[in-house]
Amino acid sequence: MSSLLLVGYPYARARWEPPAIPPPVETVYGMDVDPVAHEKAQAQIKTVLHGDSCSLVSDLKVYTPLKNFRHIQSVVGEIDEKLLGTGVDGILMDLGMSSMQIDNPVRGFSVLGDGPVDMRMDPRASLRAEDILNSWRDAEVGRILLDYGEESNWRALQKKIVNARLHVGLHSTSDLVDHIRNATPAVRGGRQGWIKTATRVFQALEDCC
Numbered sequence: 001m002s003s004l005l006l007v008g009y010p011y012a013r014a015r016w017e018p019p020a021i022p023p024p025v026e027t028v029y030g031m032d033v034d035p036v037a038h039e040k041a042q043a044q045i046k047t048v049l050h051g052d053s054c055s056l057v058s059d060l061k062v063y064t065p066l067k068n069f070r071h072i073q074s075v076v077g078e079i080d081e082k083l084l085g086t087g088v089d090g091i092l093m094d095l096g097m098s099s100m101q102i103d104n105p106v107r108g109f110s111v112l113g114d115g116p117v118d119m120r121m122d123p124r125a126s127l128r129a130e131d132i133l134n135s136w137r138d139a140e141v142g143r144i145l146l147d148y149g150e151e152s153n154w155r156a157l158q159k160k161i162v163n164a165r166l167h168v169g170l171h172s173t174s175d176l177v178d179h180i181r182n183a184t185p186a187v188r189g190g191r192q193g194w195i196k197t198a199t200r201v202f203q204a205l206e207d208c209c
């Protein structure tokens, strides 16, 4: 294997040290869409590549585009056009969210913390979850909850959201969670059933941003 593509930054140092990236690997492409994750990754990669303990990886060529995985083809092509024909030898993906993203309420991913209804994995993107909740058509909001969140109670939730935006709108994650709690019958999933519903609703919105 001579080229490896990593998606969802493995900024844990252990992932970069042999045997995780054994000597036949000559080139590594690492992508992440989140600038904070990207910056952390850069620091970790630098430490491993320039640290004394890792002579085995010192010849590695490393490219680290700050890009969404959906642009994988153009990103790889820009770095080395030949790869568009041959492909890379291996791809390792660890997508989803990191605790660093969930634990920062300002990012809007946390069901339990209060923050803006942002939920953008890439802060350069223009669409926030708040825009979906407050300005997308009623039916679209319901469709997202059903298709992306697989939420069976989507009709009641859609109604709550539409009703809320007719008044002051939905601007914080705690507003959103309050509406979810009110729309979730106590019998659904036990006393904490609303947390499962809220997790599905957040997941649905995150997938759209």
Ligand SMILES: C[S@@+](CC[C@H](N)C(=O)[O-])C[C@H]1O[C@@H](n2cnc3c(N)ncnc32)[C@H](O)[C@@H]1O
Pocket (backbone or CB within 6 Å): 007, 008, 009, 010, 011, 012, 015, 031, 032, 033, 034, 037, 067, 068, 069, 070, 094, 095, 096, 097, 098, 121
């Ligand atoms: C679970 S974390 C990866 C943790 C990492 N493997 C480690 O060991 O520390 C998932 C990462 O995937 C990134 N990610 C999620 N969706 C992405 C996408 N569509 N394109 C690129 N990166 C994405 C997130 O920004 C996040 O940093």
